[in-house]
Amino acid sequence: MSRQRKTVVSVVGARPQFIKLAPLAPVLDQRFRHRIIHSGQHYDYELSQAFFGQLRIPAPDIKLKVGSGSHGRQTGQILERSETALIKMKPDMVLVYGDTNTTLAAALAAAKLHLPVGHVEAGLRSFRVDMPEEINRTLTDHLSALLFYPTAAARDNLRREGITRGLTASGDLMYELLASVRPSLPEYAAVLNHFGLEKEKYILVTMHRVENADDPDRLRLFIDIARSIKEPILFLAHPRTIGNLRRHKLLGKLRAVPNLILGRPQPYFETLALAGHARAIMTDSGGLQKEACFLGRPCLTLRPETEWVETVTSGANTLVDLSPAKIHRALRRPPQRRARLSAAVGGRLPSRLITAAIERYLRR
Structure with a gap:
């Protein structure tokens, strides 16, 4: 009789x-009974269902349907509901990803149930304890049995905090995916026509971090900066950012910026097509910083720091915060484009490295 496969649960949101x-x-499906819990932290079509459809991710086995809310409310609800789901599913390991409220809440639920946690994208630090993401990823690392770190800097951060066991150099899953789909991106270039854009003649902007999107003074500053830029700007605005602009009576002022095109978040392939053809990218998103680097596009990060320090040291990314002087200087002399990268670590893809490390752990 064949041995029953172990159960691994991924919690995403x-x-x-x-x-x-x-x-x-x-890859997990090949080696384990892999199950997916969707917290519902992102629930808009463009930020959730579109990704499952385009990327052919299996439908979630359980949906927690948490939705939006304050950090405490959202984290608490995910903790409570994921605990119930994990008790029902009885996994051998729980995988969490990145640095969201879903990450921390699911890791905490698993740890309290004495279930081993694997943290994908462990060890990143911006060294700003007032950032919700920094709190989430730091605490998650200290709850985890397996830590899949993407960079040498992330490894060093973990070691400085006394975490030396369960470490795996995994590389970057986001780059593995981008590298695999890159040949198909020209098929999605028509999205530029939808927004009336020409290749290399616009700036792509996203901004959703709490420190930017929740502060009316910084929202006003962003509008002033957008007005001072003379070339077309495509601003793909997160629903929460739009809500805050409306609440502070700033949405009309943003829409009045003559060179700014206000759009909704786009599905994965369309976002990459827009990023790949932009003259430059302005963002506070960690993921888009990396994608800009992978695509060879100059990135201006609308924060004073980043957890992805390699993008800065490579010259592909400039930290400009919301400083008009730094932004205009960077737009006049955009950062150099980064050399071609490889998704593999030692010749093996991140998905294979992570799966192999889980297998070794569960065989113990």
């Missing part, structure tokens, strides 16, 4: 997590 899950899920 936000756009960046779906992207990380996409290349890993089919």
